[in-house]
Amino acid sequence: MVAVGAALTSVVLAACGSGSSKPVAAGRSAGGSLAGQSITLYSGQHEQTVQALVKAFEAKTGVKVNVRSGDEAELANQILTEGKASPADAFFAENPPALTTLEEKGLLAKVDASTLSAVPAADSSAGGDWLGVSARSAVFAYNTSAVQTSQLPTSVQDLAGAAWKGKLGIAPSETDFTPIVTRMIKAVGADATKTWLQGLKANGKVYDSNEDLISAINKGEVAGGVVDHYYWYRMRDEVGAGAVHSALASFAAGDPGSMVDVSGIGILSSSKHQAAAQALLAYLVSQPGQQIIATSQSYEYPLLPGVTAAKLDKPLSAAGPLVPATDLGDGKQALDLLQSVGLLS
Amino acid sequence: MSQPAAPARAALPRSVLRAMSPAALRRRASGAPLVLSLVAAAVAVVVCCPLVFVVMQAGQSGWDSVRRLLGRPLVTTLLWHTLELTVTVTAATLLIGFCAAFLTQRTDIPGRRVFTVLLAMPLAVPEFVHGYCWVSLFPSVQGFRGAVLVMTTSLYPLVFLPVAATLRRSDAATEEVARSLGHSRWRVLWRVTLPQTRPALAGGALLVSLYLLGEYGAFAMVRYTTFATAIYTQFETSFDTVSASVLALVLIVLAVLVTGAEAGAGRRRGRGVRVVREGAAARPADPLALGRGRIPALLGLAAVVGTTLGVPVYALGYWLAKGNSSTLPSASIWTATATTAGYALVTAAVATAAAVPVALLAWRHPGHASEGIVRLAYLTRALPGIAVALAVVFFAIRYAQPWYQQPPMLVAGYVVLFFPLALTAVRASLAHVPHGVEDVARSLGRRRLAVLGRVTLPLIAPGLAASFAMVALTASTELTATLLLHPTGTETLATRFWSYTTGLAYGAAAPYAAMMTVLSVPAVILLTRRTLGPARSLKEEA
Numbered sequence: 001m002v003a004v005g006a007a008l009t010s011v012v013l014a015a016c017g018s019g020s021s022k023p024v025a026a027g028r029s030a031g032g033s034l035a036g037q038s039i040t041l042y043s044g045q046h047e048q049t050v051q052a053l054v055k056a057f058e059a060k061t062g063v064k065v066n067v068r069s070g071d072e073a074e075l076a077n078q079i080l081t082e083g084k085a086s087p088a089d090a091f092f093a094e095n096p097p098a099l100t101t102l103e104e105k106g107l108l109a110k111v112d113a114s115t116l117s118a119v120p121a122a123d124s125s126a127g128g129d130w131l132g133v134s135a136r137s138a139v140f141a142y143n144t145s146a147v148q149t150s151q152l153p154t155s156v157q158d159l160a161g162a163a164w165k166g167k168l169g170i171a172p173s174e175t176d177f178t179p180i181v182t183r184m185i186k187a188v189g190a191d192a193t194k195t196w197l198q199g200l201k202a203n204g205k206v207y208d209s210n211e212d213l214i215s216a217i218n219k220g221e222v223a224g225g226v227v228d229h230y231y232w233y234r235m236r237d238e239v240g241a242g243a244v245h246s247a248l249a250s251f252a253a254g255d256p257g258s259m260v261d262v263s264g265i266g267i268l269s270s271s272k273h274q275a276a277a278q279a280l281l282a283y284l285v286s287q288p289g290q291q292i293i294a295t296s297q298s299y300e301y302p303l304l305p306g307v308t309a310a311k312l313d314k315p316l317s318a319a320g321p322l323v324p325a326t327d328l329g330d331g332k333q334a335l336d337l338l339q340s341v342g343l344l345s
Numbered sequence: 346m347s348q349p350a351a352p353a354r355a356a357l358p359r360s361v362l363r364a365m366s367p368a369a370l371r372r373r374a375s376g377a378p379l380v381l382s383l384v385a386a387a388v389a390v391v392v393c394c395p396l397v398f399v400v401m402q403a404g405q406s407g408w409d410s411v412r413r414l415l416g417r418p419l420v421t422t423l424l425w426h427t428l429e430l431t432v433t434v435t436a437a438t439l440l441i442g443f444c445a446a447f448l449t450q451r452t453d454i455p456g457r458r459v460f461t462v463l464l465a466m467p468l469a470v471p472e473f474v475h476g477y478c479w480v481s482l483f484p485s486v487q488g489f490r491g492a493v494l495v496m497t498t499s500l501y502p503l504v505f506l507p508v509a510a511t512l513r514r515s516d517a518a519t520e521e522v523a524r525s526l527g528h529s530r531w532r533v534l535w536r537v538t539l540p541q542t543r544p545a546l547a548g549g550a551l552l553v554s555l556y557l558l559g560e561y562g563a564f565a566m567v568r569y570t571t572f573a574t575a576i577y578t579q580f581e582t583s584f585d586t587v588s589a590s591v592l593a594l595v596l597i598v599l600a601v602l603v604t605g606a607e608a609g610a611g612r613r614r615g616r617g618v619r620v621v622r623e624g625a626a627a628r629p630a631d632p633l634a635l636g637r638g639r640i641p642a643l644l645g646l647a648a649v650v651g652t653t654l655g656v657p658v659y660a661l662g663y664w665l666a667k668g669n670s671s672t673l674p675s676a677s678i679w680t681a682t683a684t685t686a687g688y689a690l691v692t693a694a695v696a697t698a699a700a701v702p703v704a705l706l707a708w709r710h711p712g713h714a715s716e717g718i719v720r721l722a723y724l725t726r727a728l729p730g731i732a733v734a735l736a737v738v739f740f741a742i743r744y745a746q747p748w749y750q751q752p753p754m755l756v757a758g759y760v761v762l763f764f765p766l767a768l769t770a771v772r773a774s775l776a777h778v779p780h781g782v783e784d785v786a787r788s789l790g791r792r793r794l795a796v797l798g799r800v801t802l803p804l805i806a807p808g809l810a811a812s813f814a815m816v817a818l819t820a821s822t823e824l825t826a827t828l829l830l831h832p833t834g835t836e837t838l839a840t841r842f843w844s845y846t847t848g849l850a851y852g853a854a855a856p857y858a859a860m861m862t863v864l865s866v867p868a869v870i871l872l873t874r875r876t877l878g879p880a881r882s883l884k885e886e887a
Contacts, residue, residue, distance in 0.1 A: 040833060087833075098584070178582065209565075338582075340418070
């Protein structure tokens with residue numbers, strides 16, 4: 001019994017040892033240098049890119065960043081539940097609604113004006129509560145043996161039509177899907193959007209995630225679906241170029257399905273390391289930070305003018321209009337519609 | 346054989362006999378059951394935190410919004426999906442679990458021991474890995490049929506193990522008498538053997554249904570929506586804990602119905618079991634000769650093992666061999682393994698220790714209060730992991746701030762999640778302890794604590810080991826609560842697996858899934874041996 005206890009204790013200690021890196025006490029650096037400070041970043045963004053960014057930032061400033069990687073929605077829920085006592089200093093999200101929700105609850109601090117001015121104003125929160133860092137575009141992914149280029153939809157509205165019956169895949173629970181619905185509401189009104197969603201539901205097979213959806217399209221389980229562009233590139237990395245049986249197409253300019261939205265980051269107003277967190281944000285939109293994004297395997301578009309995505313087939317300017325975050329809001333109206341047609345609970 | 350008049354005496358181990366020695370007669374018993382009640386109540390309070398959280402959150406929404414929420418078109422579908430699935434999978438696990446247990450414990454089928462271990466082994470593979478394996482090999486495994494297939498293959502051991510243990514422990518004499526009276530084999534099976542195993546079947550069915558109510562990962566893999574997956578979506582798309590909690594209340598109501606049904610089965614079982622002498626007085630059965638039925642029976646068992654174990658092993662092997670580039674950072678699988686094992690062992694120890702007072706209270710003082718505590722504890726099992734995890738976040742950050750996102754908090758979350766497993770195992774083994782044992786020891790002057798340490802605990806040691814193995818096994822594969830509660834910077838095998846599968850990197854995910862499975866194998870073997878142990882030791886003693 002004693003031996004078991006001792007063994008357990010040593011295991012506990014081992015487990016603890018790998019886990020708890022005590023943050024270095026802040027505020028020591030009253031002189032202005034941030035070196036030696038430590039901040040916690042809740043990140044719903046692509047892990048590998050965030051690691052590369054954080055590493056470069058740590059090397060430059062001496063600030064230690066503890067990254068807590070997870071799903072953006074889970075992390076947002078966690079911050080909401082934690083409230084003012086949250087250990088997070090900053091929250092890096094994939095889509096604006098997660099940040100807008102925190103903004104509406106008054107949990108975010110203002111981003112430094114000089115940082116905000118680095119990227120186009122429409123890329124960040126109108127109130128200056130969070131900063132746009134990179135962008136992704138909505139595209140139509142299709143299986144090349146199931147769909148001829150002549151059959152490609154020009155509008156996202158076409159997908160509710162009879163031609164797509166039983167061929168469409170959708171991932172309505174993905175946070176990337178709601179912005180498209182929000183745009184439809186803006187374009188054609190709530191009633192027409194509801195009819196459109198009912199058409200999608202009737203035509204489509206529902207997937208739990210965009211990863212599942214793009215993989216299903218590539219395998220030919222469904223003929224096509226709307227996803228963010230980078231899912232296709234990452235899928236290509238995973239299966240190898242030889243196993244790619246799918247391609248990307250854009251909707252016509254001006255269509256609600258043709259759009260670019262941003263990934264952003266905000267600083268928690270409860271953070272005790274405001275200066276270090278502000279420095280991280282400034283770094284993310286600096287030339288070196290944006291260069292890392294441009295060449296990373298997250299395949300997102302950098303936002304800083306002059307830095308271009310090296311690995312993508314299309315430049316950002318051709319990927320569709322950028323949707324100002326204010327237009328997307330917190331996505332509640334789109335969710336209500338999705339729920340009312342039974343695509344979401 | 347043993348005299349029916351003295352079954353309790355025959356069951357007394359040496360420790361009790363020692364307690365009867367003249368030296369032990371000196372002291373009178375002391376201590377109050379109040380202490381036990383208080384400890385049990387304290388455990389119950391902690392374990393019920395998620396229920397309190399859900400009710401609190403749901404309470405924030407008015408009646409109108411509750412009505413609107415529950416009136417949504419998808420809710421009826423979800424309710425139907427959840428019920429249909431729970432009934433089908435529970436029935437399938439009962440059938441497979443009972444047949445497999447009967448064949449391996451009561452017949453002369455070849456390779457009984459090997460089959461017993463193999464049949465328990467699917468427990469080593471977490472449900473979402475089962476799902477991932479099936480889906481990655483057969484994309485057509487989805488929807489209702491996919492969910493039934495995946496959940497049945499991963500959950501039937503929860504029925505198989507307790508039924509096998511009961512069959513092995515219970516007395517064969519009743520069946521032999523029934524047969525000597527001219528009853529057919531089938532009639533004996535139906536009228537004698539089946540009633541004997543009813544408590545084990547009911548307990549297994551309870552665990553299976555509660556698992557089904559709260560499961561998320563496997564259903565996400567096969568794309569089947571239930572209340573649990575809908576609650577997830579609610580959290581994830583609208584950041585709305587209030588609506589999610591209202592939906593979670595529906596799950597709790599379903600869980601209340603399920604535990605109520607189990608308790609009903611328990612009341613009925615009293616009649617069926619009266620003729621069964623359990624424990625040390627029982628004599629193991631002579632194996633039933635299968636005769637010409639041997640080949641089909643063998644094929645049947647082989648088919649079950651092939652489906653439930655063969656598919657995951659093949660799929661993991663396939664992905665391990667095929668492993669491709671990954672767009673995610675590589676991590677140390679060894680660090681993740683050590684962390685996972687550490688948390689699993691500590692959680693198992695704490696959860697087992699916490700289950701003992703609650704189980705003892707229910708055993709010594711059966712009544713509404715103790716039954717209530719036990720059932721409340723079970724309800725948490727039906728909640729999806731994210732609801733439990735958010736509850737732990739909520740209470741921890743308010744009342745245990747320094748521990749927040751530290752290892753103790755993750756252990757606490759695990760204990761809350763897996764307490765029902767520990768409780769089931771400990772209660773099951775207490776059920777085999779004759780009630781008089783403690784009284785005898787105490788009347789001989791032993792203090793309560795001494796009786797507990799020297800008499801009761803040794804008697805239920807197999808149950809404690811089963812609880813330990815079961816909790817360690819489940820904790821080492823936990824995913825959703827871990828994502829919210831793990832210390833920043835720590836990775837477990839499950840969180841790495843999750844990162845890779847959500848990043849589409851099936852090849853990179855496979856080693857983590859394989860390691861989770863390998864890590865669980867010793868626990869399953871321990872579980873199998875402990876569950877089936879007593880009969881063997883009896884033979885040795887005889």
